[in-house]
Amino acid sequence: MKFEHKVLLTIVLISLPFVGGAGPKTSIVHTSHNLSSSGPGEIKSVNETRICIFCHSSHNGSPEGPLWNHETTKTGAFKVYDRETMQGYPQQPNGATKLCLSCHDGTIAVGAVKSIAGEIKMHGVGADGEIPSAKSSNFGRDLSGMHPVSIPYTQKTAQGKSTLRWPPVDLEQEVGLDQAGFVQCTTCHDPHGSRSKSLPFWQKDSFSKVCNVCHSY
Ligand code: HEC
Ligand code: HEC
Ligand code: HEC
Numbered sequence: 001m002k003f004e005h006k007v008l009l010t011i012v013l014i015s016l017p018f019v020g021g022a023g024p025k026t027s028i029v030h031t032s033h034n035l036s037s038s039g040p041g042e043i044k045s046v047n048e049t050r051i052c053i054f055c056h057s058s059h060n061g062s063p064e065g066p067l068w069n070h071e072t073t074k075t076g077a078f079k080v081y082d083r084e085t086m087q088g089y090p091q092q093p094n095g096a097t098k099l100c101l102s103c104h105d106g107t108i109a110v111g112a113v114k115s116i117a118g119e120i121k122m123h124g125v126g127a128d129g130e131i132p133s134a135k136s137s138n139f140g141r142d143l144s145g146m147h148p149v150s151i152p153y154t155q156k157t158a159q160g161k162s163t164l165r166w167p168p169v170d171l172e173q174e175v176g177l178d179q180a181g182f183v184q185c186t187t188c189h190d191p192h193g194s195r196s197k198s199l200p201f202w203q204k205d206s207f208s209k210v211c212n213v214c215h216s217y
């Protein structure tokens, strides 16, 4: 991460009450990613009151993400999206996708953070502190049935596919590919809140605005 970004993130983290106040996006406070004891979901902490700590910390952050504080999943064993027609083969989870799967693959405890010894105690989790396997938000390690992620989006990827456009078009220039040019979970989802009333952690205020960046049907 660039130094300026690190400074900026630290400032944002310590000025937490101002986050999510303005703008069309819902605040993380009212979402299932508020995993603190004030969270609205079934999965929340018994006594931890800080919200950002489950994912970020200004101390001991790992280089895998912005001041990243959650233990990350081991990659290598994921079954990724694969089709004969695929021009750009998805890789094992990387970038933000790897960060998301550190909770959503169901192999790591939700409360397993680097800045605290042991784990943050949680309500609503499975025997090992994970998102329970009965929940559809626990994806396991088979990603072959979902939209491809950790896939580079290049002219070659788009070539010869009538449903993919090149170059991608994003008038708002705020969603789509990560800095490495990859499609990730964050292509569609913003882990901090939603701009859509009906879709979970949605990057834009409609479904198709997200898809239209790369697809033309
Ligand atoms: C459930 C996990 C989670 C929680 C909780 C969370 N974040 Fe994040 N945050 C992420 C992920 C994942 C990224 C990386 C996004 C990317 O690479 O596109 C991120 C990135 C960021 C960034 C970098 C800029 C950006 O938006 O990509 C800032 C700043 C940030 N988070 C602030 C916060 C603050 C402040 C809180 C507490 C109010 C918070 N986050 C809570 C997951 C979380
Ligand atoms: C620290 C753990 C953690 C991380 C990291 C995390 N999540 Fe979650 N997420 C959760 C939990 C817990 C829930 C609630 C699950 C449930 O109750 O079914 C959830 C719920 C969701 C939901 C469903 C929300 C709803 O209202 O139905 C989406 C979508 C989601 N997460 C996407 C993401 C994405 C995308 C990332 C990465 C950018 C991410 N999550 C990172 C823990 C995490
Ligand atoms: C191409 C867009 C797209 C991408 C990429 C994407 N999602 Fe989603 N996701 C959706 C949509 C649309 C929904 C809501 C409808 C549904 O449940 O299928 C959803 C729903 C979810 C839910 C709630 C599911 C439930 O049943 O509780 C979670 C959790 C989630 N996504 C996490 C992720 C994670 C983690 C990744 C990356 C590994 C990811 N998503 C990548 C579009 C996407």
Ligand code: HEC
Binding pocket: 085, 086, 087, 088, 147, 148, 151, 152, 153, 157, 161, 163, 164, 168, 176, 177, 183, 187, 188, 207, 208, 210, 211, 212, 213, 214, 215
């Ligand atoms: C940042 C670019 C990007 C965005 C945004 C995006 N996709 Fe995709 N999508 C891709 C890529 C790349 C593939 C893989 C194409 C290939 O190589 O075969 C793909 C594949 C698909 C496929 C599989 C069928 C096919 O053409 O191979 C479907 C269905 C799909 N996307 C639907 C959606 C929907 C619905 C949305 C919005 C919720 C969306 N996508 C958002 C890039 C994107």
